[in-house]
Amino acid sequence: xxxxxxxxxxxxxxxxxxxxxLLPHASVKIYTDDTHVSYSSCGLPYYIQGNxxxxxxxLVRSPEEFKSxxxxxxxxxxxxxxxxxxxxxxxxxxxLVCYDKLIIATGAxxxxxxxxxxxxxxxxxxxxxxxxxxxxxxxxxxxxKAVIIGAGYIGIELLEAFSRNNIYxxxxxxxxxxxxxxDAEMSEIVKKRLNSIENKNFELHTDTIVxxxxxxxxxxxxxxxxxxxxxxxxxxxxxxxxxxxxxLAQDAGIxxxxxxxxxxxxxxxxxxxNIFACGDCAEKTHIVSGKKVWIPLGSTANKExxxxxxxxxxxxxxxxxxxGSMVTRCLNTTIAMTGLTEREAExxxxxxxxxxxxxxxxxxxxxxxxxxxxxxxxxxITGLLLGAQAVGSIGADKRVNTVTxxxxxxxxxxxxxxxxxxxxxxxxxxxxPLLNAMQILCNKTARSC
Amino acid sequence: xxxxxxxxxxxxxxxxxxxxxLLPHASVKIYTDDTHVSYSSCGLPYYIQGNxxxxxxxLVRSPEEFKSxxxxxxxxxxxxxxxxxxxxxxxxxxxLVCYDKLIIATGAxxxxxxxxxxxxxxxxxxxxxxxxxxxxxxxxxxxxKAVIIGAGYIGIELLEAFSRNNIYxxxxxxxxxxxxxxDAEMSEIVKKRLNSIENKNFELHTDTIVxxxxxxxxxxxxxxxxxxxxxxxxxxxxxxxxxxxxxLAQDAGIxxxxxxxxxxxxxxxxxxxNIFACGDCAEKTHIVSGKKVWIPLGSTANKExxxxxxxxxxxxxxxxxxxGSMVTRCLNTTIAMTGLTEREAExxxxxxxxxxxxxxxxxxxxxxxxxxxxxxxxxxITGLLLGAQAVGSIGADKRVNTVTxxxxxxxxxxxxxxxxxxxxxxxxxxxxPLLNAMQILCNKTARSC
Numbered sequence: 003x004x005x006x007x008x009x010x011x012x013x014x015x016x017x018x019x020x021x022x023x024l025l026p027h028a029s030v031k032i033y034t035d036d037t038h039v040s041y042s043s044c045g046l047p048y049y050i051q052g053n054x055x056x057x058x059x060x061l062v063r064s065p066e067e068f069k070s071x072x073x074x075x076x077x078x079x080x081x082x083x084x085x086x087x088x089x090x091x092x093x094x095x096x097x098l099v100c101y102d103k104l105i106i107a108t109g110a111x112x113x114x115x116x117x118x119x120x121x122x123x124x125x126x127x128x129x130x131x132x133x134x135x136x137x138x139x140x141x142x143x144x145x146x147k148a149v150i151i152g153a154g155y156i157g158i159e160l161l162e163a164f165s166r167n168n169i170y171x172x173x174x175x176x177x178x179x180x181x182x183x184x185d186a187e188m189s190e191i192v193k194k195r196l197n198s199i200e201n202k203n204f205e206l207h208t209d210t211i212v213x214x215x216x217x218x219x220x221x222x223x224x225x226x227x228x229x230x231x232x233x234x235x236x237x238x239x240x241x242x243x244x245x246x247x248x249x250l251a252q253d254a255g256i257x258x259x260x261x262x263x264x265x266x267x268x269x270x271x272x273x274x275x276n277i278f279a280c281g282d283c284a285e286k287t288h289i290v291s292g293k294k295v296w297i298p299l300g301s302t303a304n305k306e307x308x309x310x311x312x313x314x315x316x317x318x319x320x321x322x323x324x325x326g327s328m329v330t331r332c333l334n335t336t337i338a339m340t341g342l343t344e345r346e347a348e349x350x351x352x353x354x355x356x357x358x359x360x361x362x363x364x365x366x367x368x369x370x371x372x373x374x375x376x377x378x379x380x381x382x383i384t385g386l387l388l389g390a391q392a393v394g395s396i397g398a399d400k401r402v403n404t405v406t407x408x409x410x411x412x413x414x415x416x417x418x419x420x421x422x423x424x425x426x427x428x429x430x431x432x433x434x435p436l437l438n439a440m441q442i443l444c445n446k447t448a449r450s451c
Numbered sequence: 452x453x454x455x456x457x458x459x460x461x462x463x464x465x466x467x468x469x470x471x472x473l474l475p476h477a478s479v480k481i482y483t484d485d486t487h488v489s490y491s492s493c494g495l496p497y498y499i500q501g502n503x504x505x506x507x508x509x510l511v512r513s514p515e516e517f518k519s520x521x522x523x524x525x526x527x528x529x530x531x532x533x534x535x536x537x538x539x540x541x542x543x544x545x546x547l548v549c550y551d552k553l554i555i556a557t558g559a560x561x562x563x564x565x566x567x568x569x570x571x572x573x574x575x576x577x578x579x580x581x582x583x584x585x586x587x588x589x590x591x592x593x594x595x596k597a598v599i600i601g602a603g604y605i606g607i608e609l610l611e612a613f614s615r616n617n618i619y620x621x622x623x624x625x626x627x628x629x630x631x632x633x634d635a636e637m638s639e640i641v642k643k644r645l646n647s648i649e650n651k652n653f654e655l656h657t658d659t660i661v662x663x664x665x666x667x668x669x670x671x672x673x674x675x676x677x678x679x680x681x682x683x684x685x686x687x688x689x690x691x692x693x694x695x696x697x698x699l700a701q702d703a704g705i706x707x708x709x710x711x712x713x714x715x716x717x718x719x720x721x722x723x724x725n726i727f728a729c730g731d732c733a734e735k736t737h738i739v740s741g742k743k744v745w746i747p748l749g750s751t752a753n754k755e756x757x758x759x760x761x762x763x764x765x766x767x768x769x770x771x772x773x774x775g776s777m778v779t780r781c782l783n784t785t786i787a788m789t790g791l792t793e794r795e796a797e798x799x800x801x802x803x804x805x806x807x808x809x810x811x812x813x814x815x816x817x818x819x820x821x822x823x824x825x826x827x828x829x830x831x832i833t834g835l836l837l838g839a840q841a842v843g844s845i846g847a848d849k850r851v852n853t854v855t856x857x858x859x860x861x862x863x864x865x866x867x868x869x870x871x872x873x874x875x876x877x878x879x880x881x882x883x884p885l886l887n888a889m890q891i892l893c894n895k896t897a898r899s900c
Binding site for chain 2: 012042044045048053054059060155289299300301302304305321322323324325326327328329330331336338339340365366367368369397399400401402403404405406407408410411412413417418420421422423424425426427428429432433
């Protein structure tokens with residue numbers, strides 16, 4: 003039995019380890035064009051920040067460790083073609099490698115927007131691989147001013163990293179809000195919290211497009227925006243989103259889904275027999291809406307890698323899909339969400355109703371009490387809970403996690419508002435902000451509690 | 452319309468406020484033998500510790516504030532009798548007060564175990580009311596050695612309070628484990644964490660009964676235990692549990708449930724028409740087992756008070772019951788649970804299977820990463836999730852809250868292990884300890900994932 007995996011990082015590396023445990027006598031090979039096989043890409047902003055000193059902390063498993071469990075890793079090894087008819091892949095050096103089961107875990111790559119000068123200067127970075135992190139950190143330590151393009155979660159995590167290293171940062175976001183993934187009112191709360199930081203060393207520019215990188219002799223010295231202003235900087239990081247790596251699959255005739263990522267079923271099978279896909283290159287099903295989505299995240303990649311490996315090994319496993327759950331941090335603020343935003347719910351055809359509450363995260367008399375803003379969304383007709391967003395102190399994310407299980411169980415707001423959450427003054431108010439929000443939301447649905 | 456409420460604190464005070472909002476023209480009266488009407492009893496250990504300097508922070512609403520919203524509060528006013536036939540209550544001074552709807556919120560009282568000398572000395576305390584907190588704090592500030600009898604959650608919260616005020620404490624627990632409410636292996640983890648604290652100024656004695664208080668001239672100087680040892684102390688706090696205040700209801704012919712607390716239906720109605728009961732005096736239904744239980748907690752009291760008030764006002768409301776969710780803190784350790792312990796599940800007739808995992812609460816390379824031990828319990832036959840317990844860093848409670856929604860939705864372990872929890876290295880490992888535990892538990896149930 004030959005199992006071949008294209009790509010490492012989260013899903014590919016997980017799939018390899020799992021399949022080898024299930025089929026100890028199988029040949030398992032990972033081909034990757036990367037310089038490292040298994041690492042935490044999500045940890046790069048924290049490495050850049052200096053939360054730990056050595057990038058090797060990000061490495062989960064080395065090629066040598068894989069080798070010792072019988073898995074062969076081929077680094078810097080580009081797969082040029084998948085030939086499904088022959089059950090072979092063509093790798094660099096024009097070598098053909100046979101597979102019985104093939105797992106595609108090619109991941110995603112950062113978008114490089116069409117900005118004048120983007121290819122003309124050093125010191126314009128994207129964040130994806132270990133080398134990117136090392137280069138950005140090295141340059142940051144020698145810089146005083148930086149520009150970040152894009153205020154999604156990687157953008158704002160880098161803002162934290164730069165700010166804490168005393169680099170003055172301008173963040174430019176083309177949409178009207180930072181963190182475009184959450185609803186506008188919640189994004190506004192994030193912005194207010196960030197802008198309220200005393201002596202802040204950053205500026206947030208929404209609704210602003212960077213038109214041009216400027217500099218001389220290949221060295222970046224600033225950016226020019228659509229409103230004609232110029233901003234000095236010694237480095238820029240482009241955090242304008244990612245795109246799935248689907249070329250190899252597409253070229254082999256594997257079906258691409260409506261989201262532009264590789265179409266898979268619940269067993270992580272692609273449209274071609276014996277070929278699976280998982281992680282950032284694969285399409286996902288949203289559990290709440292039932293729609294196809296492409297939300298590339300490390301935690302999902304891990305689960306999908308496990309599931310693809312099980313089915314490749316002949317052990318039945320279904321991956322039900324995602325809720326779009328995410329959390330990120332920027333300085334004093336935690337931002338988390340799960341399920342559908344109100345905007346998404348409306349687009350899909352629900353009749354969403356929502357509530358935002360602003361509350362203390364513990365009983366007010368306790369020390370270190372923080373604030374938390376929670377938005378909960380439900381369908382007016384059925385009372386079905388659709389999603390939640392939280393902005394505030396540490397612990398905001400865990401309130402969102404309490405909602406994830408409610409979404410999995412298809413709870414109504416009424417059912418959720420009967421939830422018996424743990425209570426102690428050191429951990430939450432008597433009525434947790436989440437229950438408070440649900441009780442108010444209850445009155446807005448047709449089935450009021 | 453005359454609404455009379457017996458008792459304040461959490462459920463009585465909540466019921467009064469809610470019923471007045473629903474029926475602005477009704478007469479609403481609260482009779483309580485307490486000196487304060489509406490306060491956070493759960494905050495007393497933190498007041499004693501000195502987390503805030505003024506006990507008035509614990510007071511939620513004063514009689515004057517109630518008065519201004521049209522609610523009459525009678526403090527220090529003992530209700531002597533309920534006369535259901537005449538729809539009257541007899542209060543101290545032999546005055547009769549009419550009611551159309553009566554809400555009993557008489558709460559619970561601390562158990563004073565039959566220990567030799569318990570009534571002979573000053574400086575033996577129980578914790579329930581504001582005055583108790585003030586007396587304990589005042590005495591603590593003048594003491595060097597204290598004894599706590601009972602290592603339930605109030606016992607260990609006081610241990611934290613005393614320890615942080617540099618009082619040397621002996622804690623005696625008659626059962627074989629501290630925190631008898633959780634499973635033995637989890638209790639063992641709590642004990643290890645507490646005993647590992649450097650230069651700790653306390654000793655935990657399980658399986659040890661205090662037989663006698665010793666002293667002279669009404670002043671306590673120590674305790675004697677069943678193994679014949681003596682321990683010096685200048686004060687003792689008895690945290691031996693609580694009992695529901697049911698005498699008044701029982702005397703009026705109201706049915707008492709199998710748990711020894713006042714029997715109520717989902718509408719918080721007692722067996723006698725127009726009389727409701729809520730809070731610590733009332734029996735509860737356990738949502739997971741369907742059994743009657745008596746788990747007195749402030750968060751439940753609040754919800755029950757709201758529900759009793761709604762039904763008293765003629766607005767239909769059901770209270771579904773409790774999960775037995777709780778959280779407490781002792782020094783470096785958070786302890787939380789929801790649902791059934793393995794022991795309870797077995798007693799009730801489930802075939803429980805369980806898993807304990809010990810994991811980091813964030814990705815290991817992040818700063819301030821803590822440890823968390825999680826136990827998850829499920830029924831082997833159906834795969835139904837039954838409960839969870841957590842011991843560890845801050846955040847342990849929130850993992851338990853993620854399970855509460857799963858219990859409300861009657862999820863199987865398999866369904867829960869598909870949960871899409873939020874992930875970022877600063878907040879959890881790629882696969883959260885909770886999902887990790889569920890995935891392992893899955894393999895122990897008949898329906899393996």
